[in-house]
Amino acid sequence: MTTVHPGTRTGGLDALLSRVRESLADGFLPLQVFNDADVYDAELERVFGRSWVFLAHETEIPNPGDYVLRRIGEDPFIVSRGNDGQIRAFFNSCRHRGTQVCRYEKGNSNSFRCPFHGWTYNNLGNLTGVPSRAQAYPQMDLADWSLHQAPKVDTYHGLVFACLDPEAVPLSEYIGDMGWYLDTNLLAHPDGLEVIGEPLRWNIEANWKLGAETFCGDSYHLQHLHRSVFEVGLVPQFRGKAETRRGLDVHVSECSGHATVIIRGPEEARIFWGSPDELKAQYRQGELSDAQFSLARRSIFQVGTVFPNFSFMHTSTAFSVGGVAGSYFIIRQWQPKGPNRVEAWNWTLVPRGLSEEAKQIAHRAALSQVGPSGNFEAEDSVVWEGITRVAGSAFARRIGAKLHYAMGLDDGSAQVMEDFEGPGTVYDTRLEDGVQRTLYRRWLQEISRGDGTAV
Amino acid sequence: MDSQLHGIEAADAARYGEHAAIRDFYSLEARLLDDNLLTDWLGLLHENVAYLVPNRTFKPLVEDDFSVASGVMVDDHDSVAAKVARYETLHAWSEDPPSMTRRFVTNVEIGVDPVSETPPGRAWTARTNVLVYHARRDQQPALISAGRRDVLVDGGNGLRVWRRLVHLDHNTLPVQDLAIFL
Numbered sequence: 001m002t003t004v005h006p007g008t009r010t011g012g013l014d015a016l017l018s019r020v021r022e023s024l025a026d027g028f029l030p031l032q033v034f035n036d037a038d039v040y041d042a043e044l045e046r047v048f049g050r051s052w053v054f055l056a057h058e059t060e061i062p063n064p065g066d067y068v069l070r071r072i073g074e075d076p077f078i079v080s081r082g083n084d085g086q087i088r089a090f091f092n093s094c095r096h097r098g099t100q101v102c103r104y105e106k107g108n109s110n111s112f113r114c115p116f117h118g119w120t121y122n123n124l125g126n127l128t129g130v131p132s133r134a135q136a137y138p139q140m141d142l143a144d145w146s147l148h149q150a151p152k153v154d155t156y157h158g159l160v161f162a163c164l165d166p167e168a169v170p171l172s173e174y175i176g177d178m179g180w181y182l183d184t185n186l187l188a189h190p191d192g193l194e195v196i197g198e199p200l201r202w203n204i205e206a207n208w209k210l211g212a213e214t215f216c217g218d219s220y221h222l223q224h225l226h227r228s229v230f231e232v233g234l235v236p237q238f239r240g241k242a243e244t245r246r247g248l249d250v251h252v253s254e255c256s257g258h259a260t261v262i263i264r265g266p267e268e269a270r271i272f273w274g275s276p277d278e279l280k281a282q283y284r285q286g287e288l289s290d291a292q293f294s295l296a297r298r299s300i301f302q303v304g305t306v307f308p309n310f311s312f313m314h315t316s317t318a319f320s321v322g323g324v325a326g327s328y329f330i331i332r333q334w335q336p337k338g339p340n341r342v343e344a345w346n347w348t349l350v351p352r353g354l355s356e357e358a359k360q361i362a363h364r365a366a367l368s369q370v371g372p373s374g375n376f377e378a379e380d381s382v383v384w385e386g387i388t389r390v391a392g393s394a395f396a397r398r399i400g401a402k403l404h405y406a407m408g409l410d411d412g413s414a415q416v417m418e419d420f421e422g423p424g425t426v427y428d429t430r431l432e433d434g435v436q437r438t439l440y441r442r443w444l445q446e447i448s449r450g451d452g453t454a455v
Numbered sequence: 456m457d458s459q460l461h462g463i464e465a466a467d468a469a470r471y472g473e474h475a476a477i478r479d480f481y482s483l484e485a486r487l488l489d490d491n492l493l494t495d496w497l498g499l500l501h502e503n504v505a506y507l508v509p510n511r512t513f514k515p516l517v518e519d520d521f522s523v524a525s526g527v528m529v530d531d532h533d534s535v536a537a538k539v540a541r542y543e544t545l546h547a548w549s550e551d552p553p554s555m556t557r558r559f560v561t562n563v564e565i566g567v568d569p570v571s572e573t574p575p576g577r578a579w580t581a582r583t584n585v586l587v588y589h590a591r592r593d594q595q596p597a598l599i600s601a602g603r604r605d606v607l608v609d610g611g612n613g614l615r616v617w618r619r620l621v622h623l624d625h626n627t628l629p630v631q632d633l634a635i636f637l
Contacts, residue, residue: 197522199525203627225548231546232537234541320537364529368538372631
């Protein structure tokens, strides 16, 4: 017998969230969350309006006056390094009548001038020029009309984040235990990392959570969706089959609400994500603990998501059959554009000062696998679009369709590794869904705040 | 520069033959791609081809918009061949069934750009406009618009693409993936 579950159009957001809460406890998730206008509106307010959201890498704006245009949720911000060297995120909207004061996506400027009436702001956000001011606004105090800005902006080893909630916890606390894993990627090279060029952007007709969820660690899909890549032989060091090597392949869930997957080589391996020898020789323990550096050394592959929409992947692949493999570290933002639309933003990071040739190999390796013409990623977007399409269907709402996220839950197939050196709940297999449930537990917690429902 | 501004002169008539041959080449290339005959199309690429689709970002100076350093596609013959080989497995789901594409290649101009590198033998520079209609299954179709700058060379038994630089008219790609060639 089919039970009719009212969707948010009839039952309201709270009813849907209650259903999510009940389902998630058993490892299921209502399909509707992937294409629903009410859910999306609540996400903009409660998830993107309160979380620390990734904006840029510091090396995109190294000099005073440098700026890039970015978004928090759908809201436009200018990420600017002021002449005082400080990074701020200005709401890209003139205080006078609201239109965008910055129309270039990247540049260097001492000021931002509104095209409408010419109000001009310096790169500290202060209003410095108002045409015909003496006659038009003889009483105006310019200090009252600075650009609005994100109340919190901070950096984490080069990653610039902002938060629109003035009450939010500090960034370091927000990243929390995930920092232990992020650091292995961000700090293993003594010179730090820099971006190559500008972020690559492409449109996917899919819900933003699907990208975030896949990067939390849908290890299970590799063997099937990406079979063609293994078949052609572009990933010689990586077995396509998902047979898991217990304890070497690990899923790190519930890591301060974030999640990551790590595929490791044996104890003594020197892999460093498949880096070429020249690069392997450069990695240093530096600020990392013994356990962290050992993880970097043994890492074949790492992928993860920092809630809500920042992801990363660090590994290596060849871009021609039998050709040289390049290692690459990409960072990713799942930029929401509606309940059924997301822009993927992709940056490739390389160690600073890497030779042009090595940089080019890293970049080509990244582009050949991820991004819109990547051998891997060309496949992912197609399935995400398919999920999003049916998530918006009347039938899915009517029957209360639920999706299966229960792998490894309560059947003993995934064991927690109590002796693993890093934080989080670490499973000894990559055949489990705890990493993805982590995302939805956190999401449910955030989207439920403020709706009067106890979590 | 002047001759380009003032139209094609009588002395240029000899070039019309070349122009027609190059237009025919582009029609052939578009047909092979639209018909998904990728291995045949691969034969139109020179073994040392550089196939570049730079990333585009709106900046204060238009000429800085295109970044090859952070390209959308940075390929050579072997990496294009790897993509083609992958599409031709039975498990490249995104192209199963294949996208419907229709390429409209127009505004063929020869010799606008100098040949800046040393090509292997006789070479022609050509600019073209390309509009690709792209539809996959039941998805909304998309249009991809671009200007191309090619260096074509004499491959002995026909023209070959030796350099291709694709300037997209998009800062954000309108399609979920670029599992096609422009």
